[in-house]
Amino acid sequence: MKVALIYNKDISGVINTFGMQNKEFYNEQTVKKVADSLEKAGHNVAVLDGNKQIIERLENFMPRVNEGEQMGMIFNMAYGIQGESRYTHIPSMLEMLGLPYVGSSPSGHALALDKVLTKIIWKNNGLPTPDFWVFNSHDEDMSSVKFPVIVKPKMESVSFGLKVVYNQEDLREAVHFIVAEFGQQALVEQFIRGKEFCVGLIGNSPVESFPVLEIDLEGDPDAIQTVDDKQGKPKRKVCPAHISEELSAKMQKISIEAFKALNLRDFARVDIRLDEDDNIYLLEINSMASLGETGSYPTAAKVAGYNFEALVNKMLDVASVRYFTNTLPQAEASKPVAKSNPTARMRTFIKTRQQRTEKLLKQLVDTDTYVRNVEGVNYCSGIISSELSQMGFTQEVHPQLEVGNILYFSNSFNQDVDYLIIQPLDNRIKLAKHENYNEQEQYLEGTGIWENKGGIAIFISALQALKFSRNLRKLKIGILLITDSSIDGRYSKAIIQQKTEKAKAVISLSGSSKSGGMILSRSGSALYRIETKLIKKDNPENVSATAMNFNKTLASITDISHNDSNNIIAPYNIEFTSNIFKMTAYGSAGISIRYNSPEKLDEIEKKIKKILAAQKRSKIFQVKIEGGLKRPAMAVSTKSKQFYDSICDLAKKIDVRISEEHRWSSADICHINKDMPIIDGLGPVGEYLPSDNERIIRHSLIERALLLALVLKY
Template sequence: MKVAVIFNKRKNTEGEGVINVFGAQNQETYNPATVERVAAALEQGGHNVRVIDGNIHVIEQLQDFMPRVMQGDQPGMVFNMAYGIQGVSRYTHIPSLLEMLGIPYVGSSPAGHGIALDKVTTKVMIQAAGLPTAPYWVFHNADQIQGDIPFPVITKPKMEAVSLGIQVIHDMNSLRTAITGLVVQFKQPVLVEQFIPGREFAVGLLGNHNPEVLPIVEIDLEGDAFGIQSLEDKLRKPKNKICPAQIDDKLANELRRLTRETFKVLGIFDFCRVDFRMDEDGNLYILELNSMASLGMTGTYVCAAKAAGYTYESLINRMLDVAVERYFGKEFDDAALNREEETTITRKDPLRVRLRSFLRSNIGTMEDYLEKMVDINSFVENIDGVNLLGRWISSQLSGSGFDRQVFSMSEVGNVLYFTNHAGEANDVLIVGNLDNPVDYEDYISFSEERGRIYGTGVSRGKGGIAVLLGALKALRYTRTVKRVKIGLLFITDDSKGGSSSRTIMQELSAKSNYVLGLNGAGLSGEIITASLGSTCFNIEVNRTRSKVRNQFFSDEDDPVLYCAHKINQLKKLNSEENSVFVTLTGMETRGNEDQPVYHAALSFILRYQNPEQSKKLDVQIMRIFESKPHGSVRVNVTKGAQRKPFLSNNSTLQFYDQIEKIAKVVEVRINKEETGITSLLANVAPGVPAVDGLGPRTGGYGSKDEYIVRDSMIDRSVLLAYLIYKIGRQFG
């Protein structure tokens, strides 16, 4: 199951992650180490996990990650650890958003969280249900304080948690000072409760219809009946916990009963913790219910769960299961396990789990790799830059058991070939490109924004190389890479149609069982099983007359109007049915200040499905731009880079079927693309099963705004790594 763990990162600046600063700012956040521990626990449970910051971009990130249930995908879940960023009832913000989006989640509803966070509403509902709680008062300012309040009392901001602002007060002057200070600091009313000297207990609950009450925890106040657990205690030196609490069965049963009743009265789901004080006469008082009980290792909830026999991993996965059962019924999880695609490999496949866990924790490293590659100018004409990128990749592979072979080229950078074995044949040949067609004057530097990574080449090869490096490191970490005979080919003339590396690719692919291309996928995760061929055309049009008879434009002697007429003819070649497309890529003109244009240059790309089409279209292009013997313009047609179409075959389609099964196991969304714009694999030997698009999901391909989806590097690396592993086992 796909599980998004949502939490709130600590903000470096006020207003980060929101449109405007509004209301009280949240001071309650999870330690990132705890979030990582929860994510790792879910991965050990066999789930596909992504950690998401619960800020302004959360919808976009969920939309990118979550399954499409209406399209037949297995539902996903959110494990909600987000306390909210700002404002009133901040616990409710993410649950409300999730309900609007239609995404199920672990934890209470917006209503339950809103009631539990509001200490006054909680007291009102507890009292109305006849449950015991201490007498209380609510003040908006110190002037409202009555003179008959019995001391000692304890102060609490109305809408805060984790002991923020709590103080034990013993006299009226101190109470006035405390209320004035708390109202100014938290900008909300203050709850004042009669303080109950005595012992303190915490009771955790897990489940819904017949929830499990965890072993009772007593907070060790070291014999101090007036002791409390302050925020400083929780952060710096948490008080010791006695679990199970040393109490008799009668008291234990009453604590369990009151916990269940409070859970029910406040409308809480899945899990919570209820805090109690007990006076010297044995009377119990409900202090509050925490609907977001801390999952930190020193927290009382985790302490109680361990006493109940849970490991941290089993606790977190049980919390998820409880929510799944609430939404879908108890049978859902077992039914999901028996899906046809998962009969041979269960959800808890150890390799799949280890690969994803390793790659998710190393996404920062892959991002660093990509930034380094983007910083290298590998424009196809910059041979030194292309070779520099090749040397950098060689350095990354040098310690991974790969040997290098260099094919020296005269007009482009050196082609590199790596293998991790001494034989001639490869189980799999993986192909990437070092060059890109973007000159340095149009270079876009590396940047990240809203979960997207921008930069020259990120979608044209460098993103795919980052995915490959991540996959190889994950396979090495799991000690499975040596079981597969891998060949890695990095060409340097992809921008020129692969003409210089054609023979090398044909020979190496003919010796490989399968071929994979590292081109970026589309935003829907397209795997390319076939792609169009293309030919670049450059048309130059010159006026032949030495003098212009008229100071106005005419079709007879104006190159611009000539080109406009021919563009209309080119447009008629477009045919979606036959997969023929003409793309205008540029137009330039020259002229004197007071004279009509005397020169025009037109460039376009013609894309086609097969070689036969290419021949017929060439004839049509030449006919369109044929010069008249005595015309007033002279036309010159030049062919530029030409790329063969990447043709599908039965073995490729069967190969894709295997990839599709693997994608379902590792929960990576893919689609088959049979008319891709371009592919690295046009020169693969005929009949060899080959697919392209194993790089990250991309947008803006072919433009200055090209980008990859950052987190897709994890998914595509998992897919690539698992695919390499299965190829080595012949899909067994």
Template sequence: MKIAVVYNRESQAVINLFGTQNREKYGLETIKMIKEGLVSGGHQVKTFEGDKNLIKNLEEFMPTVISGERPGLVFNLSYGIQGRGRYMHVPGILEMLGVPYVGSGPETHALALDKVVTKMILLQKGLPTPKFSVLDNPDSPLTENLMYPLIVKPKDEAVSFGLKIVHNEEELREGVQVIYETYNAPTLVEEYIAGREVNVGILGNNPVQALPPVELVFGEGPQIFTYEDKKNKSGRTVEKVCPAPLTEKETERIQELAIQTFKALNCYDTARVDFRIDNEGNPYILEVNSMASLGADGSFIYAAEQIGLTYKALMNRIIDITCERYFGADFLAPVEEDFQKMDVRLFNRLTKKRSMMETDLKAWTNISSRTEDPVGLSRIRNKLEERLLKLGMNPVDEFTNGRSAWTFETGAGMKDGTLIVVPIDVPGERTGFPIPFRTEQEWLYGEGIASSRGGITVMLSALNALKEQKLLSKKNVGVLFYSDEGRGMRYSSSTLRKATKEVKEVIVLQPGFTDGKVVDQRRGTKQFSVIVEGDPVRIGKETKSIDVLQMFIKNAEKVQKLNNRKGKLAIAIQDVRSERYSVLKPHRVYATLSITYIDEALAEETEKAIRELFTVNSKGIRTNIEKLVERPPLIRKKNHLLLDTLKNLSEAWNLPFGTESSLLSSAAGEVAKDTPVVCGFSPASKGLYTPEESLHRSELVQRSLLLALYLNEG
């Protein structure tokens, strides 16, 4: 599970600093111990300050989960940066984000931090607490009949800030004056209970467990636990005795009161209730610490050790308690792997290693391999070959041309099996530096991340999962990767067509659409280079012949009229440039013209019409049309067993799934007509072939899981 340990220590990253500043901080050593304890429990852990950057950090660390996946969780240690209700800030943010977290909710922290409200609730519930009064300022009258000595403390501070024993009116007013000036807050005044101080830690929710009571032995000096004592600045050592030397009846009584207090304030997971026990053995509740300190020398840790919970064990026990509260007891009772079904093992493997999957994707994305970059293509090809060899797959020379297409197969071979097809080049002519990998909550960005890298990562993740379960070598699976997607597969298409005749089905790892939609129909593409040449002509010279640029524009208008919306055929002139000498008119025009289509017969007629348009008899003008790319369409089939199986698997695992048609051609059109094929199996994309190209983050693991499950079925 991903766990973010959130605390407040150094950061003051807020829009404005004002109001009551936080004085409580967790030590770096404690934060380190908590992290190490959680890591020892098999969790993936990162630490973050609880400031205005928290949302962004959690978005990057905790992507939206898929159905059945264990979500991320926050181990909340945050005391807040500023404000009277600072304990509430991080829990409130997490409630809004929908992120589970350790500890009580914001409403409980608000109650517990306000000692006056806490005492009022305790009295309402019939729970014992010292008599008290509230002084708003140093001159406020003491309305209650309280007996000296008294305790003064700020009504909504923690860690014993401002705590003091006063013995008369003069000391009382001095104490209230200090609190008023230091904290700008009302003062809680309560009767001092002479006797013993005992803390009871609480762990759990249903049932709630009271830890053994811990007695604080103060020795000389004030018989209260001061701020200086807690920070080891008082010059004395406060001894902790656990279990506290109480009778069995007294222990049961104080533990029961602690549990009732925990429930009265609607606390969750952990807390600590502080008591004074007078000389007659009567317990009084002083306050509730809704965020019990987890410092190694704290009474909560000390008490947990007495019941056999080491520090590491306690941290992981707290996580289990929190998960049980959010997700139910079944969440804590995973079936032993030997007894799990294979598909469950694959699910657990892939979802638990989502971060590794994204790290792998980042590594692939940060390798530049544009179509025209032979060095980059060689680098990524070598790395992919190395990974496939480590998976135990073998090269297939028959379906490798050594220039633009390479094929590998499992030990069982690919014949009558599944062929996975993935491009390794990034199409498009781009200038400048490659776009680096970056993360957002729902989308991952980077050059070629959707058009190429997502498919590579999905394929390797699925195959790795199968290999870990010792399944891959038994499956009839082939992988064909190619490096000329940006050239319309001019050189690799024949190798692909040959390979697809050997297999039962083909899955093409091109980007799909959001909501888990794959592509079951794609248009074909014909792309032409058109050149119109003529003699150089001076501007203003009278001539009967039309110049080459005018001739091209005239025919381009006629070309546009060949568009056939009803016949699903579209024509586009994509690039136009001209050449001329100095002040002369253009003598040469270059253009790229593309047709996308479904009906191949209609496409042939349109191609013929275009060639006729650019066949001219004008004196001095010459034309040349060359076909650069011809990619057949993928035609939707009525009975599609491959699609039906994928749909059924998706429904069984609550994965999004659907079908969509696409205007863009792909390798799927090259597959033999009688071979079932699904395209768009990679995660959905945005900004495809642009600098803002991105890949849907959740679909990275969804597609990897669906591919692994499908290959396991085969």
């Protein structure tokens, strides 16, 4: 399942700083431990910062679900950034977006965070809670207050602002501090001398209670646990608590009733005070119980039989069952997390090396590999060669003077290979327009990063994962680096055909569309150049006639593909110059044809020749056309479709979205002339930008590397 873990890190990611600022944050090590626990269970996890960019982040990681796809989940660890009821902010947004999540609803969080409303609801449900008073200002009438009392903010957690007071003067000072510091009402609650406990809860129907945990106050009935205790040196925790089974069972029962009274979901922690006569008092309930490993909630869960990994995945499971009834059997939900999941281990390996993968990608993108820049192309090939040689690949060089050298790598030379990876390295972008690598939180940008260089980083990452899992040596893999893709494979065509003769299947890693497009077919390409020139210069009207005929000819040729969804004809680099006084006129234009079958190309060529036939007899102007086929069309074969179906099965297992796609652009794999399994588009998810730049979704480097590793493995 796809799981987006949301927490708060960048609290500056807002439009304005306004209202009460959050003081409660998760340690990043805890966030990482939760993510690792989910990954070890086989989930596809992304850790996202819950600020104003969260919607775009979520949309990139888990886009709209198509029919038949499994919906992902949000593991919400975001306490909010600022303002009132901050626990509700991310859940409210998720409700709007239509994304299921772990934890209580916005209304549940709002009630639990508001300690006054919580106590009112509990009292109305006959649940025991200390008497209380609420003050807006330190100068209000406080004559009804019975001391000692504990003063706290109305809507905070983690013991922020707690203070026990014994007289009215100290009470006024404490209320003034709360109102001024937290910008909210002060809750004044009867202080219960005695012991302190908490009860962890998990589940919905039924709600499961962990063993009661006692906060060791070292025998001091007047002691409390402050925020400094929790964040600095936490008080010792005793679990199970040293109380009678009857009292323990009563605390658990009351805690579950308190949970249900507020209509909370999935998990929570109830804080309890026990007076010296063993009377139970509910203090508050934390609807986002901390997962800090030394905290009360994970400590009690461990005693209940849930290690940290099992607890985290249990939380995800109970939320999933709530949303998707019966899709996750309850019996399976509580099982410990398996530690021998090879796919999860490979995913973790790929994620831990993401920084190195991105560093390699930066080197590739920052190198200008314009097709005529032989030095740059060869330098880039050298970077790749260095990475592959460390994994036991040797290379075969096919020297090229006009473009960079074409390289073939293999870990089993002179043998048939299981897979041949064909990957272009060059591009059409000259140095003046080359965009260097640019790193953003969600995206990586740069020339060639989507079309080819991201794919190179992915196959290196996938091969490293296979080596780590000791599967690489079992596979026979060939890698062909093409350096003339921008000029239609002029020099590589024969090499491609030669190498594919010894391969069982062919893979290319062109960039994938945002729908996860896997390319099973590509259009063929044909290029023509048409020229016209005025030859009869005895009348100025002939200049106009030449111009009019040139434009009419281009329009007629372009119109051949009108209403034809399988073929496209488009003119480019159109130029026309004329001078009435000198009586000169010259026009030229390229004509690009994308077609999907040889028969259709023949038909198009016949129509073009027919359009030009009458003009060649003209005595006013001369017309010339040259060009022809550059690459054949790649049609969907039965074997390619079967290959795609097998990849679909693997993608579903690791929650990576893919779809079948036809791409109008031609590519090097179009030169393969035998019926064999061919797939393209296994590269990163991304797109062309309005400029000549490209960008990819950062997380897709991980997803696609894992998918490729599994494709090669199985």
